[in-house]
Amino acid sequence: xxxxxxxxxxxxxxxxxxxxxxxxxxxxxxxxxxxxxxxxxxxxxxxxxxxxxxxxxxxxxxxxxxxxxxxxxxxxxxxxxxxxxxxxxxxxxxxxxxxxxxxxxxxxxxxxxxxxxxxxxxxxxxxxxxxxxxxxxxxxxxxxxxxxxxxxxxxxxxxxxxxxxxxxxxxxxxxxxxxxxxxxxxxxxxxxxxxxxxxxxxxxxxxxxxxxxxxxxxxxxxxxxxxxx
Ligand code: DC
Numbered sequence: 592x593x594x595x596x597x598x599x600x601x602x603x604x605x606x607x608x609x610x611x612x613x614x615x616x617x618x619x620x621x622x623x624x625x626x627x628x629x630x631x632x633x634x635x636x637x638x639x640x641x642x643x644x645x646x647x648x649x650x651x652x653x654x655x656x657x658x659x660x661x662x663x664x665x666x667x668x669x670x671x672x673x674x675x676x677x678x679x680x681x682x683x684x685x686x687x688x689x690x691x692x693x694x695x696x697x698x699x700x701x702x703x704x705x706x707x708x709x710x711x712x713x714x715x716x717x718x719x720x721x722x723x724x725x726x727x728x729x730x731x732x733x734x735x736x737x738x739x740x741x742x743x744x745x746x747x748x749x750x751x752x753x754x755x756x757x758x759x760x761x762x763x764x765x766x767x768x769x770x771x772x773x774x775x776x777x778x779x780x781x782x783x784x785x786x787x788x789x790x791x792x793x794x795x796x797x798x799x800x801x802x803x804x805x806x807x808x809x810x811x812x813x814x815x816x817x818x819x820x
Contacts, residue, residue, distance in 0.1 A: 604741030
């Protein structure tokens with residue numbers, strides 16, 4: 592663990608199931624930083640919208656829904672726990688039904704505006720590793736270190752499929768792949784803050800790297816920056 596006063600902001604972006612959150616969590620732990628999985632916030636909004644049958648294309652209905660939503664993040668044993676209106680929804684937001692719809696909800700500017708404002712407040716104290724789609728480009732364009740994570744689509748499919756199997760969700764590989772590809776398209780072609788590599792980001796291809804190797808690369812980069820400020 593590394594302590595001290597020289598705290599930085601680390602932004603990690605990339606496609607779904609490339610290993611962003613796993614890397615971000617491990618990196619934050621080693622640096623003694625806070626890890627924020629920003630996707631969980633979009634997932635919590637999606638859960639609310641689905642439970643209340645909100646028409647996401649109706650701006651008034653969406654504005655009403657957003658006024659009723661309060662999202663909080665807490666941390667238990669280094670794991671983020673997501674709260675929606677004081678209910679622990681950490682499990683519920685990982686369900687496949689959320690995976691199918693979350694990218695659509697994330698295209699909405701009203702939703703993004705709220706989430707980005709909250710995420711920026713979380714970064715005020717620095718000492719943070721945040722992962723998502725627009726962290727290096729929109730949330731923290733001034734981040735000290737930006738990583739852009741990529742991986743082969745078949746490797747990503749396999750990883751997500753194994754995660755789902757471990758949770759007892761029976762789903763065909765092809766279906767997982769189709770969902771990932773659809774989310775890639777929606778996330779990278781939306782008008783408001785599309786997923787794209789920031790010009791000053793370092794790309795890490797995790798296809799053939801173990802989590803330990805990925806962490807070492809990210810740690811070396813982080814330490815070289817922390818050592819300079
Ligand atoms: O990282 P994840 O799979 O939990 O993200 C879920 C969705 O949330 C993803 O499809 C796009 C959206 N998202 C976003 O638009 N911006 C972020 N910073 C994080 C996630």
